Amino acid sequence: KAGVTQTPRYLIKTRGQQVTLSCSPISGHRSVSWYQQTPGQGLQFLFEYFSETQRNKGNFPGRFSGRQFSNSRSEMNVSTLELGDSALYLCASSSGTANTIYFGEGSWLTVV
Amino acid sequence: GIQVEQSPPDLILQEGANSTLRCNFSDSVNNLQWFHQNPWGQLINLFYIPSGTKQNGRLSATTVATERYSLLYISSSQTTDSGVYFCAVEPNGNDMRFGAGTRLTVKP
Numbered sequence: 363k364a365g366v367t368q369t370p371r372y373l374i375k376t377r378g379q380q381v382t383l384s385c386s387p388i389s390g391h392r393s394v395s396w397y398q399q400t401p402g403q404g405l406q407f408l409f410e411y412f413s414e415t416q417r418n419k420g421n422f423p424g425r426f427s428g429r430q431f432s433n434s435r436s437e438m439n440v441s442t443l444e445l446g447d448s449a450l451y452l453c454a455s456s457s458g459t460a461n462t463i464y465f466g467e468g469s470w471l472t473v474v
Numbered sequence: 475g476i477q478v479e480q481s482p483p484d485l486i487l488q489e490g491a492n493s494t495l496r497c498n499f500s501d502s503v504n505n506l507q508w509f510h511q512n513p514w515g516q517l518i519n520l521f522y523i524p525s526g527t528k529q530n531g532r533l534s535a536t537t538v539a540t541e542r543y544s545l546l547y548i549s550s551s552q553t554t555d556s557g558v559y560f561c562a563v564e565p566n567g568n569d570m571r572f573g574a575g576t577r578l579t580v581k582p
Binding site for chain 1: 505507509514515516517518519522560562569570571572574575
């Protein structure tokens with residue numbers, strides 16, 4: 363059974379640009395959540411989608427958005443990139459609430 | 475919001491030694507998981523343990539939900555155990571709150 367797949371793994375963007383990250387969950391999992399990891403702030407929850415609906419949202423500005431498709435694949439978008447958006451972005455999937463969540467390998471974003 | 479505190483923040487061991495990592499949380503939770511973050515950044519599931527005790531090889535974990543803490547035990551540590559260990563709790567929904575982690579270094 364394939365794990366959580368994130369693309370791209372590494373990317374470099376310039377301030378002001380936007381970026382889209384993709385996440386394919388484990389087959390059968392309908393919940394996809396996104397996290398940002400930085401040395402200063404640690405691991406922080408961005409948002410969670412279940413059956414194409416955003417169920418939870420963390421404390422991030424509106425520049426961070428996401429969506430989920432009918433096949434449960436999810437994308438997150440960051441617009442007007444800032445240097446502080448440089449981070450490891452992790453996607454996780456689970457079959458539902460209060461179940462084990464599984465993480466992908468992450469997408470390393472560098473903003474220059 | 476819920477607070478998650480892990481201790482110690484750093485731990486250095488000699489190969490073969492045992493260790494205990496602690497996670498305290500400030501409110502009741504639906505879910506608690508322990509993860510090991512590998513050098514490439516991926517979070518590897520160790521245990522899903524909202525309550526009770528589980529064992530997997532040299533690793534075991536115990537969560538006492540009524541007292542709001544969880545412990546991760548590593549026995550006979552190996553150099554490959556090095557890395558950062560995270561405790562994460564889910565107060566509601568799939569909104570996992572992570573502790574700051576324990577950085578473990580196992581020396582040969």
